[in-house]
Amino acid sequence: MCQLLGMNCNVPTDICFSFTGFQARGGLTDVHADGWGIAFFEGKGTRVFLDPEPSAHSPVAALVRQYPIRSRNVIAHIRKATQGVVALENTHPFMRELWGRYWIFAHNGNLLDFAPPLDGSVMPVGNTDSERAFCWLLTALRRRFGDQAPPTAELFAALTELSVDLGSRGECNFLLSNGDWLFAHCSTQLTYIVRRAPFAKAHLTDQDVTVDFSEVTTPNDRVAVIATQPLTDDEVWTPLPPGSLWWFEEGEVRASAPTVPGPGEKCRYHCGGG
Numbered sequence: 001m002c003q004l005l006g007m008n009c010n011v012p013t014d015i016c017f018s019f020t021g022f023q024a025r026g027g028l029t030d031v032h033a034d035g036w037g038i039a040f041f042e043g044k045g046t047r048v049f050l051d052p053e054p055s056a057h058s059p060v061a062a063l064v065r066q067y068p069i070r071s072r073n074v075i076a077h078i079r080k081a082t083q084g085v086v087a088l089e090n091t092h093p094f095m096r097e098l099w100g101r102y103w104i105f106a107h108n109g110n111l112l113d114f115a116p117p118l119d120g121s122v123m124p125v126g127n128t129d130s131e132r133a134f135c136w137l138l139t140a141l142r143r144r145f146g147d148q149a150p151p152t153a154e155l156f157a158a159l160t161e162l163s164v165d166l167g168s169r170g171e172c173n174f175l176l177s178n179g180d181w182l183f184a185h186c187s188t189q190l191t192y193i194v195r196r197a198p199f200a201k202a203h204l205t206d207q208d209v210t211v212d213f214s215e216v217t218t219p220n221d222r223v224a225v226i227a228t229q230p231l232t233d234d235e236v237w238t239p240l241p242p243g244s245l246w247w248f249e250e251g252e253v254r255a256s257a258p259t260v261p262g263p264g265e266k267c268r269y270h271c272g273g274g
Contacts, residue, residue: 026055
């Protein structure tokens, strides 16, 4: 299983602490040695770092860990290849443009025999099921909404329906962001935590590193971290129910929706506070 990491905040925040533990899972504390990547949003721009080498031993990962890039939305991925060769073009996260914004996508799972028709507007470069799924999602959204981005609630409802389709084709945990929000789909395993005042200390599971968040935050800061498995061993992480899509914005949960409706049921989503 690949490893996913996402961060959504109400103020620009660095991900150095979480990434230090996450990086170790790429060939040190776990077996994911087929590449890694991370994407940071800064306004409408993005910084994307990709490396087909194991993250635990990657000089690029060491650079990212020591470089406190501040962002409100971050997506990272450590790969254990199931489909597609180990190569730079198959390394997550993937980036595409839609409605004048960059979109970032990372996937953990295995979509067997997934070969959807694409209209040529968004095409995969590599040969993974993950990149095909991303291109299919963006193609479906463009067909539904045309050239104008919809309100986020309508977008979330559409992605809920599309996630039902993807989830029916195999294991499909994914993170998706355009820099304003972060959507997380849990097919089998994802967890999250929202850190807010009063802030406390936290200790990484994969590295003997502790940080006192009260020393590096303000009382108004709010940070949501989403990961395949909890990154710390002294905080309470909440598992996302399998078969659900979650909308994170401004460092909190804005909505969640089931993506495994019963026979004959339509997908319904629930919006609420975090």
